[in-house]
Amino acid sequence: MASTRDGGTNWFAIWVTTVAVAAVLAVTVLVVWMNNSTSTPQAAPQAAMVDGDTGAIMVGTGAADVEVYFDFYCPHCQQFEQVYGPAISGHLDRGDITLHMHPVALGTLNAASGTDFSQRSASALYCVAETSPEAAHPFMEAVFDAAPTGPGLTDKELIELASDVGATDITSCVTDRSYVDFVDAQTGSLPENPDTGSVGTPALLVNGEYVVLTGDPDADITGRIP
Secondary structure: OOOOOOOHHHHHHHHHHHHHHHHHHHHHHHHHHHHHOOOOOOOOOOOOOEOOOOOOEEEOOOOEEEEEEEOOOOHHHHHHHHHHHHHHHHHHHHOOEEEEEEEOOOHHHHHHHOOOHHHHHHHHHHHHHHHOHHHHHHHHHHHHHOOOOOOOOOHHHHHHHHHHOOOOOOHHHHHOOOOHHHHHHHHOOOOOOOOOOOOOOOEEEEOOEEEOOOOOHHHHOHHHOO
16 A cells, blocks of 8 residues: 655644535535436446445455545545555455445546546556456555646556556556446445535445544554454
8 A cells, every 4th residue: 555655644634624524515516416427327347356236346355344435536535545545455464354445536526627537547447457356456556656636647657557566458448448437327326424414535434334534544444343
């Protein structure tokens, strides 16, 4: 997992105190976007590690379930990966958890930036899961470690990152945007924050329970694993 950058935890703690307000603002635009998006169910990628019902990319076989909903372009998700990533990776290495990765594409982010990077990068993760399952989690880490801003990474850069972590045969899948429609459909399934009634990213669930983030991985993840 990507290591925490200098000052990252302090920055994240500040964000935790304001995320509820940001989420309330984001949910309004997100709901409008979802109402305008297609309601036609999309077929899940043909990969054993992809849950056909939830769209989650599953890594590990541990007894505890850790679900993370994220948008690669979301700066709060990038910070979440810095702070929580090492703990999640450690639990995976110890065989404690099954990680359910839910890549989504928030319409608000794409509209504000004028880019389709959220969709393209999430689709690329499904491409990797389909052809090189062992590279799916390292690819997720690599994209977040790049901390994309502006127009995001190009298709070529996404393919190069995937190749660097061992993925093969994904070029046409990435350039064809094979799973963009599937990503859009999955974005409509973001879980609701029970405290605010809003939806957004990052979202963390442990054993099916929504976790209101505190910035402390030990409290939010480790302490909830039997």
